[in-house]
Amino acid sequence: xxxxxxxxxxxxxxxxxxxxxxxxxxxxxxxxxxxxxxxxxxxxxxxxxxxxxxxxxxxxxxxxxxxxxxxxxxxxxxxxxxxxxxxxxxxxxxxxxxxxxxxxxxxxxxxxxxxxxxxxxxxxxxxxxxxxxxxxxxxxxxxxxxxxxxxxxxxxxxxxxxxxxxxxxxxxxxxxxxxxxxxxxxxxxxxxxxxxxxxxxxxxxxxxxxxxxxxxxxxxxxxxxxxxxxxxxxxxxxxxxxxxxxxxxxxxxxxxxxxxxxxxxxxxxxxxxxxxxxxxxxxxxxxxxxxxxxxxxxxxxxxxxxxxxxxxxxxxxxxxxxxxxxxxxxxxxxxxxxxxxxxxxxxxxxxxxxxxxxxxx
Amino acid sequence: xxxxxxxxxxxxxxxxxxxxxxxxxxxxxxxxxxxxxxxxxxxxxxxxxxxxxxxxxxxxxxxxxxxxxxxxxxxxxxxxxxxxxxxxxxxxxxxxxxxxxxxxxxxxxxxxxxxxxxxxxxxxxxxxxxxxxxxxxxxxxxxxxxxxxxxxxxxxxxxxxxxxxxxxxxxxxxxxxxxxxxxxxxxxxxxxxxxxxxxxxxxxxxxxxxxxxxxxxxxxxxxxxxxxxxxxxxxxxxxxxxxxxxxxxxxxxxxxxxxxxxxxxxxxxxxxxxxxxxxxxxxxxxxxxxxxxxxxxxxxxxxxxxxxxxxxxxxxxxxxxxxxxxxxxxxxxxxxxxxxxxxxxxxxxxxx
Numbered sequence: 001x002x003x004x005x006x007x008x009x010x011x012x013x014x015x016x017x018x019x020x021x022x023x024x025x026x027x028x029x030x031x032x033x034x035x036x037x038x039x040x041x042x043x044x045x046x047x048x049x050x051x052x053x054x055x056x057x058x059x060x061x062x063x064x065x066x067x068x069x070x071x072x073x074x075x076x077x078x079x080x081x082x083x084x085x086x087x088x089x090x091x092x093x094x095x096x097x098x099x100x101x102x103x104x105x106x107x108x109x110x111x112x113x114x115x116x117x118x119x120x121x122x123x124x125x126x127x128x129x130x131x132x133x134x135x136x137x138x139x140x141x142x143x144x145x146x147x148x149x150x151x152x153x154x155x156x157x158x159x160x161x162x163x164x165x166x167x168x169x170x171x172x173x174x175x176x177x178x179x180x181x182x183x184x185x186x187x188x189x190x191x192x193x194x195x196x197x198x199x200x201x202x203x204x205x206x207x208x209x210x211x212x213x214x215x216x217x218x219x220x221x222x223x224x225x226x227x228x229x230x231x232x233x234x235x236x237x238x239x240x241x242x243x244x245x246x247x248x249x250x251x252x253x254x255x256x257x258x259x260x261x262x263x264x265x266x267x268x269x270x271x272x273x274x275x276x277x278x279x280x281x282x283x284x285x286x287x288x289x290x291x292x293x294x295x296x297x298x299x300x301x302x303x304x305x306x307x308x309x310x311x312x313x314x315x316x317x318x319x320x321x322x323x324x325x326x327x328x329x330x331x332x333x334x335x336x337x338x339x340x341x342x343x344x345x346x347x348x349x350x351x352x353x354x355x356x357x358x359x360x361x
Numbered sequence: 362x363x364x365x366x367x368x369x370x371x372x373x374x375x376x377x378x379x380x381x382x383x384x385x386x387x388x389x390x391x392x393x394x395x396x397x398x399x400x401x402x403x404x405x406x407x408x409x410x411x412x413x414x415x416x417x418x419x420x421x422x423x424x425x426x427x428x429x430x431x432x433x434x435x436x437x438x439x440x441x442x443x444x445x446x447x448x449x450x451x452x453x454x455x456x457x458x459x460x461x462x463x464x465x466x467x468x469x470x471x472x473x474x475x476x477x478x479x480x481x482x483x484x485x486x487x488x489x490x491x492x493x494x495x496x497x498x499x500x501x502x503x504x505x506x507x508x509x510x511x512x513x514x515x516x517x518x519x520x521x522x523x524x525x526x527x528x529x530x531x532x533x534x535x536x537x538x539x540x541x542x543x544x545x546x547x548x549x550x551x552x553x554x555x556x557x558x559x560x561x562x563x564x565x566x567x568x569x570x571x572x573x574x575x576x577x578x579x580x581x582x583x584x585x586x587x588x589x590x591x592x593x594x595x596x597x598x599x600x601x602x603x604x605x606x607x608x609x610x611x612x613x614x615x616x617x618x619x620x621x622x623x624x625x626x627x628x629x630x631x632x633x634x635x636x637x638x639x640x641x642x643x644x645x646x647x648x649x650x651x652x653x654x655x656x657x658x659x660x661x662x663x664x665x666x667x668x669x670x671x672x673x674x675x676x677x678x679x680x681x682x683x684x685x686x687x688x689x690x691x692x693x694x695x696x697x698x699x700x701x702x703x704x705x706x707x708x709x710x711x712x713x
Contacts, residue, residue, distance in 0.1 A: 032558035041462035
């Protein structure tokens, strides 16, 4: 008969659970199991982790030497000889020992003082490095640029946002807790509310949150990734995120997708909209109109991110055709084909959406 | 015939290392090789051991010099200068971390032992680990030519009548949890005492823990184990036997209900096999070489979940089919460690 060890172990663990439940395995047993080994430090502690503390213990150790030899016949003379030698050199050893003891204690004390002493030079340098790092992070996205001016000049074409929201809102029909990351002025949320879809928004900008809340919409002020991390597993059933992905670094985007897999209920849809760099006038020019854009995301890459993070039925949709195009009204043949190719490449759709679903359980 | 000289710093009766040296010496002699054992210190009770200084004048270049390594000693540095075929048999050095905060002398000597081992690398022609675990360490330390050969155990020495006094003392009711091995922090007898506390409160109030093994080398740890047993109220149920004779050891195995090991570090783990030899089921924490020695002939546990390990022992004992299957697997497992088989393998690897 072969033994199913795993089954035996599982049964043993189940018994422990039963005894927990019945109270037989109670606080008294816990106390015995976690009782420290009396008489000194715990086992398997690395003294190098607390060298100063360990030094204190080492200094207190008593090192004895038993000069007695237990060998037959020669034992007694050997013992006598050893003891004689010890008594001859004792005063010298003691002097050496006491000096070393003093050195050890002084070194320990010096170390302790050094550890606890403030070090102004070091702290000042550290502060400089921290400030430089923070400045670099701000400069990277021109955080000091007044977003009011920026919004007035380039931002938020309301009819475009409304049209995009309308294009995808039906995908969320019947859902009760859809999250809109970067909800802005609440265009998508208002539309969802109209259609009877339960939705709420998350935005980093407190003015946006104030504005949307004023319209009676549920919006929280938080960072996208931090917000997702704060959610319970399987607590939302849809995600809409327009023009968020290009504001984060690739690693953060992957982290957001990974968190989404955790917090989305099975079968929930996700829609992420971002500028389409496959259209060269976008990738080379308009994308960079916003200094807080980190880097363009090619559609094929975004699709790949979703697929490797385990989303299913992933598809791409492009929209927002360019206003300006080359005239295709030219003789059929090579010329027209070339003009069309140029139109696609230079003046194609300006935005795209990647759509996917959390897998069914 | 090639003369084979074996060395280990200390040779003592009832010590696994020494038994291995003597068993191998006897085999070598039976194959017709002149064979001797050498030590710096031969403890009372062993005979036919030569002082190591003789090695410097008796070993000839065509001889084989086997250095058994389980502790550091400056003598190794000298011995590896002798012209001969130099073989190292590595029984493992317990890592110093296990002695930190308990026994600084043992920690220092373990550190030294590990460092000296690395220094021997260029002077060793063949390095043998007594387990794959040990061989991996040898390879990691840079030994070029390595092999794995288990410890040679002379099973015939257990064909002796068990000690009557021990048998009588342990004939009463109650589960007898047995562990055999030196009292040492790496063997985690403290965890066994905690396991006993769970066993007595949740499974069998009459359960006893028998810790067979010498404690003189680790007086601090031994003292603290007593204090722990008192602190958690099981001091009457823990027995420290100290060193035992073969007849007494046989009697302990015969009396035991189950062999439990929570050891964190074993270079081989002979008592695991001895338990199998005596038909005692084995429940062991899978650490270091324990897993490969047990080899599926016992319950190996990966997680150190003491209550679950205690319940596992109880399950094995209350289910005769399970117990019998483990015992049968143990007997089968021992075929791999049969004296003749290991002796042949040793001969083959040594090229004798």
